[in-house]
Amino acid sequence: MKPSIGERVYLVSVYVVLSAVALLCLLPLVHIASLSASSLQAVSAGSVTLFPVDMSLAAYTQLFESTPILASLTNSVIITVVGVALSMVFTILAAYPLTRSYFWGRRVFMFGIVFTMLFSGGLIPTYLTIRNLELINTYWSLWLPGLVSVFNLMVLRTFIENIPGEIDEASRIDGCGEWRYLLQIVLPLSMPVLATLALFYGVGYWNSFFSVLMYINDPAKYNIAVLVQQMIQSQMMLAQMNGLESSEQLILSPEMVNSAAIIIMVVPMLVIYPFLQKYFVKGVMIGAVKG
Amino acid sequence: MPLFLMFIPVIAFFVIFKYVPMGGVVIAFKKYNLMDGIVHSPWVGFDNFRLLFSTPTTVQIIRNTLMLSLMSIIIGFPFPIILAILLNEVRHMWFKRLVQTLVYLPHFFSWIIVSGIIVTIFSQQNGIVSGWWESLTGHTYPFLYREGSWLTIFVGSGVWKEAGFSAIIYLAALTNIDPTLYEAASIDGASKWKQIRHVTLPGLQVTIVLMLILAMGRVMEVGFDQIYMLQNSTVSDVSEVISTYIYKVGLMGSQFSLTAAIGLFESLVALILVLITNAIARRFGNGLW
Numbered sequence A: 001m002k003p004s005i006g007e008r009v010y011l012v013s014v015y016v017v018l019s020a021v022a023l024l025c026l027l028p029l030v031h032i033a034s035l036s037a038s039s040l041q042a043v044s045a046g047s048v049t050l051f052p053v054d055m056s057l058a059a060y061t062q063l064f065e066s067t068p069i070l071a072s073l074t075n076s077v078i079i080t081v082v083g084v085a086l087s088m089v090f091t092i093l094a095a096y097p098l099t100r101s102y103f104w105g106r107r108v109f110m111f112g113i114v115f116t117m118l119f120s121g122g123l124i125p126t127y128l129t130i131r132n133l134e135l136i137n138t139y140w141s142l143w144l145p146g147l148v149s150v151f152n153l154m155v156l157r158t159f160i161e162n163i164p165g166e167i168d169e170a171s172r173i174d175g176c177g178e179w180r181y182l183l184q185i186v187l188p189l190s191m192p193v194l195a196t197l198a199l200f201y202g203v204g205y206w207n208s209f210f211s212v213l214m215y216i217n218d219p220a221k222y223n224i225a226v227l228v229q230q231m232i233q234s235q236m237m238l239a240q241m242n243g244l245e246s247s248e249q250l251i252l253s254p255e256m257v258n259s260a261a262i263i264i265m266v267v268p269m270l271v272i273y274p275f276l277q278k279y280f281v282k283g284v285m286i287g288a289v290k291g
Numbered sequence B: 001m002p003l004f005l006m007f008i009p010v011i012a013f014f015v016i017f018k019y020v021p022m023g024g025v026v027i028a029f030k031k032y033n034l035m036d037g038i039v040h041s042p043w044v045g046f047d048n049f050r051l052l053f054s055t056p057t058t059v060q061i062i063r064n065t066l067m068l069s070l071m072s073i074i075i076g077f078p079f080p081i082i083l084a085i086l087l088n089e090v091r092h093m094w095f096k097r098l099v100q101t102l103v104y105l106p107h108f109f110s111w112i113i114v115s116g117i118i119v120t121i122f123s124q125q126n127g128i129v130s131g132w133w134e135s136l137t138g139h140t141y142p143f144l145y146r147e148g149s150w151l152t153i154f155v156g157s158g159v160w161k162e163a164g165f166s167a168i169i170y171l172a173a174l175t176n177i178d179p180t181l182y183e184a185a186s187i188d189g190a191s192k193w194k195q196i197r198h199v200t201l202p203g204l205q206v207t208i209v210l211m212l213i214l215a216m217g218r219v220m221e222v223g224f225d226q227i228y229m230l231q232n233s234t235v236s237d238v239s240e241v242i243s244t245y246i247y248k249v250g251l252m253g254s255q256f257s258l259t260a261a262i263g264l265f266e267s268l269v270a271l272i273l274v275l276i277t278n279a280i281a282r283r284f285g286n287g288l289w
Helices: A007-037 A040-045 A057-066 A070-101 A108-117 A123-132 A150-161 A165-174 A180-189 A191-207 A210-215 A226-242 A253-289 B002-029 B047-054 B055-074 B078-089 B093-108 B110-121 B126-135 B147-173 B179-187 B192-216 B224-230 B231-237 B242-252 B257-282
Strands: none
Touching: A007 A253, A007 B078, A007 B093, A007 B110, A007 B147, A007 B192, A040 A253, A057 A070, A057 A253, A057 B257, A070 A123, A070 A150, A070 A191, A070 A226, A070 A253, A070 B002, A070 B047, A108 B147, A108 B179, A108 B257, A123 A210, A123 B002, A123 B257, A150 A191, A165 A180, A165 A210, A180 A191, A180 B147, A191 A253, A210 A226, A210 B224, A210 B242, A226 A253, A226 B110, A253 B093, A253 B110, A253 B126, B002 B047, B047 B055, B047 B257, B055 B147, B055 B231, B055 B257, B078 B093, B078 B147, B078 B192, B093 B147, B110 B147, B110 B224, B126 B179, B147 B224, B147 B231, B179 B192, B179 B242, B192 B257, B224 B242, B242 B257
């Protein structure tokens, strides 16, 4: 059956709209990348759109020489790596027992956990708790309050529940204990979903901003998100004061350095993203089906 | 028994970092001071709440929170659905995958990055959007410093960042629709539009209701990162919300009891909204629990 003219118009417009949407998601970042790698004259003249004009990496040199970006990058890596490890261990320890039908008190624990999703003490009581534990200004204050995400926990629980019961029975007969069953059977079978959860936690820790602002006072411990925010904020303040046109002798404008910082912060994400894409779609779907 | 040993650290986590703070909401009914701590500070009953609802600033902040989140939810809601329906029509797998890769991407950017991009392209001096605006109208426009355009940018940036990723859930639901329904419809001469109206949308109904319930739980909150990065003193009449207020007045200004009260109010309203929406959804046979 040949498609009618109406249908063909419809299909073409679907492709056109989707292409436009996809470009809309990508192009702002491309523009920022071009700004960060152009010359000041080109940026001030507004002639930079999607490609660098008068290619120059001065913004990056400036960024690494006169801002603590290297230290804040290191901090971000520490926060992310340790945070992901801790969160994964706790999420696994939470999810596995909750899948065992013979686990005493399973329903009560489940309710207690889900309830924290519906109601929380709020920001101030959490802050006071952290302060009373004397965790302020340590990275523990970033890792501990959000250690287990209930959503991620549910995703993992659903996945483990779907592992066929025969595998369980067979390994029991072979005399396999809980720990060995978890480590040698369940976890290897759950690799795809574990990768997804690690990605979600990793992105969360890498992007963490508010918690750092709240709990960390020492600028030397700031992560890259806070550093970039402060750079952008000071640029906005300059813009509000207007007429600070002393840029004659400069070779850079603040927005070029900021653009460079944005690119530096995005790059790690862009690097791992393609590898994990096939996993996270699956992860989200498992979570969605269960609700 | 080994299961329980495994679970002890988890219980400890939820008790210390979720349930202890939940108990800590009592300071909303106290006059907290550092010396006496949470337990020994004097009770003041509902004084903090009375103060909140009689002060014009805090009433405005609650109103702003509601308005911004409702705008984001209502305007943002259809985009993922439309995107999923469009993606579902695509027959070239490579094209579909490419589009998906690109539209999921912004979800993984932090608000710091997204706001950084926004501040740069809307900058009045040499932002690219301002440049276009100037060449069209002949003068520059302070997009981030006028309430109307600021609200548009706020809502728009939320859609830009999350619409693609939210479409995943609808795409999953679309794969569950029986293809024979489309065949039957097309044999009966139903046009594409009619097929979408009478086959696709009913098939998505359960998911749409589910997403609505979840959205209801967020009506009282506006994510801190986004608003904190985008707001400025010129538009604070519309941009000051509960989360930024708690940060500035509560944490920076040490008004713990007052801001704990507004936080408790926020949590309670969210809880009630979720329960109500779920009850309504259950009437129609697809509640969350």
